[in-house]
Structure formats: C-alpha cells, structure tokens
Amino acid sequence: MIPAIELRDLTKVYRTVRALDGVDLEVPQGSVYGFLGPNGAGKTTALRILSGLSRPTSGSAHVLGNDTTLHPDQVRGVIGFLPDVPGFYSWMTGEEFLRLSGRLFGLSGRVLDQRVGALLDLAGLSGVETKVGGYSRGMRQRLGVAQALINAPRVLMLDEPTSALDPIGRRDVLDMIAGLAGRTTVFFSTHILSDVERVCDRVAILHRGRLAAQASIDDLKARHGIHKVRLTVRGPARELAAVLQSAPWATHVEHPEDDCLELSVQDLAAAQVAIPREIAALGIGLRRLEAVELSLEDVFVDLVGSGLP
Amino acid sequence: MTGLAGFLRKELLEIRRTWRIWVLPGIVLFFALTGPVLARFTPELLQAIGPQDAGFVIEVPDPTYVHAYQQWTQNLTQIVTFALIIMLGGVVAGERKSGTAVLMLTKPLSRSGFILAKFVAQSALLVSTLLVGAAVTWGVTWAMFGEAPLRPLGAATGVWLVWALMFVALMLLLSAMLGAQAGAAGLGVAVFIMLSIPSAWETAARFSPAGLLGAPGRLVTGQPVYLAWPLLTTFALTALTLGGAIVVFNKKEL
Structure with a gap:
C-alpha cells in the first residue's frame, strides 16, 4: 500500500538555517501519527512542504504517491490542513467559512449542507451566530479542525492543534482527532507528549531538523523507558x-x-x-x-x- | 481554474460586508455629488471671497456642464486613483499576513485562481462604482446646468476605467511581491507619479499608458485625443502585470 505520507531525504534551508536536514519518514495509511519535536525542530516546515505552501531545497515529499512540488493540485484535493495559527475571515460566521471551504472542493447542494451541519456539530459550533472575529481561541481551533475535514480528506494534517488551548479546549480537539481514528490518516505535530500518547498509534520525533526516531508508541515505550x-x-x-x-x-x-x-x-x-x-x-x-x-x-x-x- | 468560482464569491461577499463597500464608492459618490455643485457656484464663491476694493475685478467665465465634467475627471485621475492604490495595497499582503491565504491555498484553489478572483472582484467594484458615480455626475450636472451630454462623460469615464484597471493589476503584483500593505501602496504611488511625468510629453503620451492620464480631461473639453496606442499599451501592460502577479505569487512561499 502506498504510504499516506512519504518524505525522502527532505531538506529545507532558509539562508543559513537548515530547518530540515535529510528527513526520511513514512506514514502508513489509516494511522494516527504524532509528529513530535520541540519548538523550532522543523515540524511546521515539514507540514508546509507537505501541504504545498513551501518547496523543499532538496529531497522529496509525497502524499498518497503525489509529489507535493510536481503535483500540488492532486495533493490539495486529498488533504485537510490546519496550520498552527489558523487565519479566518473575521467577518464570516463559522458556518459561512465551512461553506466557503466546501465550495473550494466543489461541494454544493445537499452534500454541502449535510457536511457543514455535521462538522458544526462535531466542532460544537452549531447555532453559534457570532462572527469568527468574536470566537475564543478554542472555538477557532475547533473550527480549524472542522474546515480541514470538509472534504472528508484521506490525509489530515494538523500543525500543533492543541497548543495554547486551555485543558477543556485541548481535550475537545483531542477527542475530535481520536474520533477520526480508522477513518482517515491523521498526521499531527505537537510538542506535548501526553497528547501523542492519548490519540496516536505511531510517532516520529524530530529534533533540530533531523529525525531522531519513528516507531509505534508501544515500541517507543518498550525501547526507551517512558x-x-x-x-x-x-x-x-x-x-x-x-x-x-x-x-x-x-x-x-x-x-x-x-x-x-x-x-x-x-x-x-x-x-x-x-x-x-x-x-x-x-x-x-x-x-x-x-x-x-x-x-x-x-x-x-x-x-x-x-x-x- | 480550480476553486475560482467559490473564491470569487467570497471576494464579492467580502466587498459587500466590510469597509471596502464604503471607501471607494463613498469617495466617488462624494465627488459625483459635489463636483457639479462646486463647478456651478465657484464663480460666486470667488467673487464673495475676493477683495472688495473698488476697481478689483475677477474675470470668471460662466460655468457650464464642461466645468462639472472637468471636476469629475480631475477627481478621478488624482484623488480616486490614490484611494484605489492605497485601498489595494493589502489586497494580497493582507491575506498573507492574517493567515487566511494559507487556509484557502491548501484547498483546491490555485494561486492563479486566487489572483484572478481578486482582479475580477475589485474590477467589478470599480466598474459598478464608476457607473453609479458617472450617473450621479450626469444627473447633478443636468440639474445644475440644464445640459449634460452623455457622450463626453461616458468616454472620459471609460478611458479612466481602463487606466484604473491597469492599477488594479499593478497593485495585485506589488501586494503579492512585497507582502506589506504600506510598501505596496508606496510603490504604487511612485509608479503613478512616474507615469504622470511623461504624460506631459506629447510623444510619450501618444504611444504609452501615460497618454490616458490626461485623456479624460481632453475628452470632456472637446480637445483632440490620441487613444489607440495608449489604450493598446495599457491593455497590454494590464495583462502583463496580471500575469506577473500570478508568476510572483506562485513563487512565494507561504
């Protein structure tokens, strides 16, 4: 089976800084994969390359077999992406933003209505008429996860989805991710180990742009005294x-x-x-x-x- | 063009829901309403504020609809152009800064579609604003002077529209290139000034977009105007600039 995500000798250099240094990584389809590393480890850079926002200096990144540089359109069609700090149109309601997101994927009519309704429920935002500009950080993050799911993506990429959330907001977002297990591949970056332990079955650890380990959680615990x-x-x-x-x-x-x-x-x-x-x-x-x-x-x-x- | 229709719909909704619906239309309507009135009463105003000494005479020709139309074209080519440039400085930079571009461009919306949707939406705002503004100018001019021929007003407004569309494309390029609203607006103003200088030189004015700057004023006063080359070069420059904006934005890392 083609890996959901495959990085081969992925390197990204910003002037004098090697944000990624020869990273090799395979994420199996259907897994909930934690991408761990401290701030500045290169997680966001890797996710930006995977989502087509940035290009590698050398090496390659593939999503479901599609090269993110050569075939960005195919990649965008199968992924859902939540950046570390999602930016929304503050003049829209959450429902309007989800509808906009759906239309970009070509959804319309009853399918769009049903998808938007279900995701508003999932995000706990049903009936919220406030514009996004008035949302709390937790509400914005939940809307962020919801918009990333509008196309029922085959690969969901989340960049630090729980950072800066209060315990309740963090639990809500983790519950949303855990609920996706087995339905889609989830690849999410974080620096919070307990989040990974709670929802992931596999994990990769990135440190200073290099991959320190990739294993299942059980293997990691068994190997490294956890x-x-x-x-x-x-x-x-x-x-x-x-x-x-x-x-x-x-x-x-x-x-x-x-x-x-x-x-x-x-x-x-x-x-x-x-x-x-x-x-x-x-x-x-x-x-x-x-x-x-x-x-x-x-x-x-x-x-x-x-x-x- | 993947996602273009959906994103265009958002652009139009954004214009309707935010400050964008007030700024450019507000400025244009203000000048459309006040221009003919100002033209009509300028002679009386000058007489009233001039020195009252015996023997001092201010010779001001009787105002006509031409003066009202001149007010309209002067406002378009100066203040409205500046407003357009400043307003569009953040047209791409703002979305990059706020992070909204990231959420849009990780969906099936190509960067070409992103730029084109913005060009179409801003052009639609410009065209509809100008239509309403020109209609108001015509109506108020007719009310003030009892005479308001449509043809010179329509021609002058149309020529300025072509000029303004070039600036819409230019601002998309600068905003995509610089990533900062103030920088893009500043450079846009610099380009405007650079184009204003050769407009006074007849050869340059006859064969380049600079010729469109003085053309609206000439059209309403019935002076000869060379439009073919200025229009052709402006259309070409608009297309080139728009293409440049797409190329530059495609190369940007977000």
Whole structure:
C-alpha cells in the first residue's frame, strides 16, 4: 500500500538555517501519527512542504504517491490542513467559512449542507451566530479542525492543534482527532507528549531538523523507558538510590533532594511493586510515590541522550 | 481554474460586508455629488471671497456642464486613483499576513485562481462604482446646468476605467511581491507619479499608458485625443502585470 505520507531525504534551508536536514519518514495509511519535536525542530516546515505552501531545497515529499512540488493540485484535493495559527475571515460566521471551504472542493447542494451541519456539530459550533472575529481561541481551533475535514480528506494534517488551548479546549480537539481514528490518516505535530500518547498509534520525533526516531508508541515505550516516578521518603534516600539504581526496570535515578528520588523506569507496574518493598526492607518509610508525566525532554534524553547535534 | 468560482464569491461577499463597500464608492459618490455643485457656484464663491476694493475685478467665465465634467475627471485621475492604490495595497499582503491565504491555498484553489478572483472582484467594484458615480455626475450636472451630454462623460469615464484597471493589476503584483500593505501602496504611488511625468510629453503620451492620464480631461473639453496606442499599451501592460502577479505569487512561499 502506498504510504499516506512519504518524505525522502527532505531538506529545507532558509539562508543559513537548515530547518530540515535529510528527513526520511513514512506514514502508513489509516494511522494516527504524532509528529513530535520541540519548538523550532522543523515540524511546521515539514507540514508546509507537505501541504504545498513551501518547496523543499532538496529531497522529496509525497502524499498518497503525489509529489507535493510536481503535483500540488492532486495533493490539495486529498488533504485537510490546519496550520498552527489558523487565519479566518473575521467577518464570516463559522458556518459561512465551512461553506466557503466546501465550495473550494466543489461541494454544493445537499452534500454541502449535510457536511457543514455535521462538522458544526462535531466542532460544537452549531447555532453559534457570532462572527469568527468574536470566537475564543478554542472555538477557532475547533473550527480549524472542522474546515480541514470538509472534504472528508484521506490525509489530515494538523500543525500543533492543541497548543495554547486551555485543558477543556485541548481535550475537545483531542477527542475530535481520536474520533477520526480508522477513518482517515491523521498526521499531527505537537510538542506535548501526553497528547501523542492519548490519540496516536505511531510517532516520529524530530529534533533540530533531523529525525531522531519513528516507531509505534508501544515500541517507543518498550525501547526507551517512558515512565518517570517521583519518590519521597522519611529520612535520607541515598542508600535507597543505590539499591534502585541496580534494579532491572530502572534506567536512570536522580537524587534532587535528601529525601527525594526521581526514577526513569521501563516497567511502571514492576516499579510500583518493587519500590515499596525496597523501602520497607531498608526501614526508611514511604511518604509519597507518584508516577510523573514525562516531558519531551525526558524522552529525548532517554532516547538519544546528548548524541544529537 | 480550480476553486475560482467559490473564491470569487467570497471576494464579492467580502466587498459587500466590510469597509471596502464604503471607501471607494463613498469617495466617488462624494465627488459625483459635489463636483457639479462646486463647478456651478465657484464663480460666486470667488467673487464673495475676493477683495472688495473698488476697481478689483475677477474675470470668471460662466460655468457650464464642461466645468462639472472637468471636476469629475480631475477627481478621478488624482484623488480616486490614490484611494484605489492605497485601498489595494493589502489586497494580497493582507491575506498573507492574517493567515487566511494559507487556509484557502491548501484547498483546491490555485494561486492563479486566487489572483484572478481578486482582479475580477475589485474590477467589478470599480466598474459598478464608476457607473453609479458617472450617473450621479450626469444627473447633478443636468440639474445644475440644464445640459449634460452623455457622450463626453461616458468616454472620459471609460478611458479612466481602463487606466484604473491597469492599477488594479499593478497593485495585485506589488501586494503579492512585497507582502506589506504600506510598501505596496508606496510603490504604487511612485509608479503613478512616474507615469504622470511623461504624460506631459506629447510623444510619450501618444504611444504609452501615460497618454490616458490626461485623456479624460481632453475628452470632456472637446480637445483632440490620441487613444489607440495608449489604450493598446495599457491593455497590454494590464495583462502583463496580471500575469506577473500570478508568476510572483506562485513563487512565494507561504
């Protein structure tokens, strides 16, 4: 099967900056694919090339087999795209913007009516008569996802769809993305690992324009120890740190405070059983044990350390 | 031309719903209404504000419909042209800056379609504004002077329209090229001034678009006008500029 997205040695240079440096990536059809990386990693550049807004300096980008530079019309016909900061006509209502979007895809009549109605419902914007200029950031982002779906795209590309949203707005947008699983290929960039964990089945990590990893979420967790545990005990934790350091499920132990430890663990369940046992054996006393959500930096450190340029 | 019809519809709706419906039509209608009135009462105004000393006489010819038409053509070739240039400075740059171009151009709307739709919509606004403005000028002139022949007014307005359409295409090019409304408008004004200079030189005026700048005034006063080459070169320049806008915009990364 042709990949939904295929990048081959994709390089983009802006004057002296290599925004993308020989990126090879394949996104299978039907997957919900997370494109991870810190700000400035090159995610937006890659998405702009894929959507035909920008051209590669060298290498190629294909969407469903169509080269984005040579056949941009074919690409635009099969994708839905949401940029990081979507710009809407402030004088339009959300419904009018969706109708405009649909007409650009040649939709009309009952099909357009049904599509617009369904997407307004999905975005929670049914009955909202306010002009887009008066929308909150969350409403704009939900409308952004809705307009990207107007053509029932075979590949949906979303650039940082949850950034700068409040928790409720973020949950709503993630729910919309999760609801598309199995119906279309979703390729979305983010720097929030928990978003990826929540809705993606595969992930690629981009760092300084280069691909650090691409794998399924399960593989990534299995390969790179993807849990973190914070531990507070009664009394000094130095001896406990030494014991836990040698545990097979622990990949890294930090000792930030006298009575506190932070552990990177590959097997959270095993850690949750073993840690209280070791504490009891040492007779220290446990005050607090919590699983901590990993930041992107934690994954990077665990995945590639300081090996990246 | 994929997406052209849908985007053109949006352009026309945008004109109707935003400040665009007020600015150019407002300016043109204001001059259409006041031009003939001003022409009719200028002699009295001059007499009233002039020195009242005995023996001082201001010789002003009796006003006619020609003076009203001259007001109309002067306003078109100067103030309305400036307004058009400033208004269109952001015609492409504004969509790039606000991010709306990105959402439109990642759908089946080609960049050629984007530029052409804007040209058609702005031209439609210009044509309809001029039709109404010329009709109002004609009506008020007739009311003021009891005489208002259609032919010179129609010819002068039509010639200015050709000139203005060239500026619509030019502003699309500059706005696509520079990406900043102020820069595009400034360069547009510079082009206008550059074209104004050779309009005073008869050879240049006879064979280039510069000839269209003074043509409306000559048409309403019944002076001889050389229109063939100026019209031909203006049409050619309009087509070239529009093509240039498409080429430039196609090469831009958004």
